[in-house]
Amino acid sequence: MVEGTGAIRRTAAATLSDHRLAIAALAAGLCALMLAASLIGAYPISPGELVAAVGRRLAGAAPVGQIDTVLFEVRLPRVLAAVLGGAALAGAGAAYQTLFRNPLVSPDILGVSTGAGLGAVLGIFLSLPVFGIQLTAFAVGLATVALVYAVASVVHGRDPILVLVLAGVVVGSLAGAAISLLKILADPYDQLPAIVFWLLGSFSAIRRTEVWATLPMVLVGLLPLLLLRWRINVLSLGDEEAKALGVEAGRLRLGVIAAATLMTASVVAISGVIGWVGLVIPHIARMMVGPSFDRLLPTAMLLGGSYLLLVDTLARTMARIEVPIGILTAILGAPFFLWLLMRGREGWS
């Protein structure tokens, strides 16, 4: 901490603009990536056709062949969903890591992904249509975290953060057991493959309506994080210090958990379980702009959006079939995380 504040004090003005520059560069990079991703895919669309299709769209002219459908109903929604998903997961991860004062924390620490997984598996087991599956995933994801919070708030006299994490572990593994039970009971030739694919995560079935339904949810979760960014910084000092600075840690923590959970659950409901993004991306962001949450949040979200877009573009183009994105994020994320561990804890405090 001393080192960090020292550095900030030394070149306060320069660092501030450096950070702005870094964030602006990341935003520009994300835009470039989105444009590139819009041009790549199984259905060949040239830059000229892209411009023509956008022109048609703006002029309200009739679509030509399948290009308009591919572009506006399939590919762009998918690009947006990947960016939205990456941003939400990384943003929630950054919030959780600051909240728990622990770099090993990911958005699933309180069981939201496992809960959403259980909800989706239940939906598939009951042969619900796609929308029903997404709804049960979302609802059970939120309910799982609510249960964890309720269990933790019953326990008094211990470190509240430790109790929360332990309750998350317990409820999460219960949900995991329920998933296994449903897998056993599911039809092995029909429902089981659908369950397996859902748990591997994928943006392959994303459509426009799902992006429009998810976006406001993510924004509703993001808003309190943005408004409370300074207070969340104070939380990272510990409950006692926060209290001394006039921040009521318990209530603020509930707010942050609710916000980050909403962001994660709404994304996971449409994409399936995608690991590692919410764990690794906040680390990279912290290496770039330091631990201060007001800078960490936008940096992590921009990085997360770019990263997941990159990985999803790989997932849909590297083979003739889809590679489940959860597999790719794990293959890329795990070695990187090991490398981070070997570098030690610099950049955290």
Next chain:
Amino acid sequence: MASLRTLLALLLVLAPLAAYARTVVDSAGRKVEIPGKIEKVFAAGPPASILLYMLAPEKMTGWPDPPRPEERPFIAEKYRDLPALGRLTGRGGTANLEVVLKAAPDLILDFGSVRDTYASLADNVQTQTKIPYILIDGRFEATPTALRLLGEILGVSERAERQAVYVEAVFAEIDAVLKDVPVDKRPRVYLARGPDGLETGVVGSINTEVIERAGGRNVAEAAGQRGLVRASMEQVIAADPEVVLTWDRNFFGKVHGDPLWAGIKAVRDKRVYLAPTAPFGWIDRPPSLNRVIGLKWLAGLFYPDRLSQDLRETTRSFYRLFYHVEPSDAELDTLIAWSKGQAPSAAPQPRR
């Protein structure tokens, strides 16, 4: 065929020597000693239980899973209420070896892959339970061989022969049509699985075997990939299949009104087909001999001009010969309407 001939030769030599026990060679090449008369057989998984039900329902100890209410009318009355004993192999095994021992079968039967994993599992279970365990090759093309081999083992050769001849006739009928249709003239088919229709089987997978055998070209090609995969909407649009097959009622119910699927040739031409799943799936689910009826149905859909068939009669004769039921007119109506897209309910009924 060679192994079958060896087996028959072996049986002829051994028959007089061992009146009570004999040794058979299963499809994995394992030599298994079996009792002279087999009364009860435990089927290790759903594909095996269907093969066993077709050949010798009276020898079944139970079903892997209880039949769903909508499936029950198409299973002969005597066997509808056999106990559910769980699955010993395959996806999601649930059977307990003690359950197997309590059922006291003379033989355990598995039908499907004969790869080393399954052979060693068979060896393990056989050593542990002292019940002979045989593996039969489940490749679709080997169906007549499988029927004759198991018919011989179970002592129901006559029924096995009738069924094998039926399957050979279906294969031959389709081959006669395909002989005159060059590969690039065959319909390009996409198998849509899962509620969003974006799960599929790649070329050569057990899930699409029946499509390829019926003369369809599976659009999901992926070198080095096997089995089930996920596709993206964009890949389906780029492949633009001429026929889409599914048995998922959620997907079938929505595909015609879905703007993303609207531009796909199969949807524009109204060539999206829903496969019935009673008592077992017509094209898969599970991959066993239940696919023979689906094979005839698909060939008729792919080549309506070259293969004329009375689906009602086909269904009646198949269900009589293989499922031991005489479907009523109303039940036949249900199946025919189902194969034309009108499933009896919006979603499969839960098992009881």
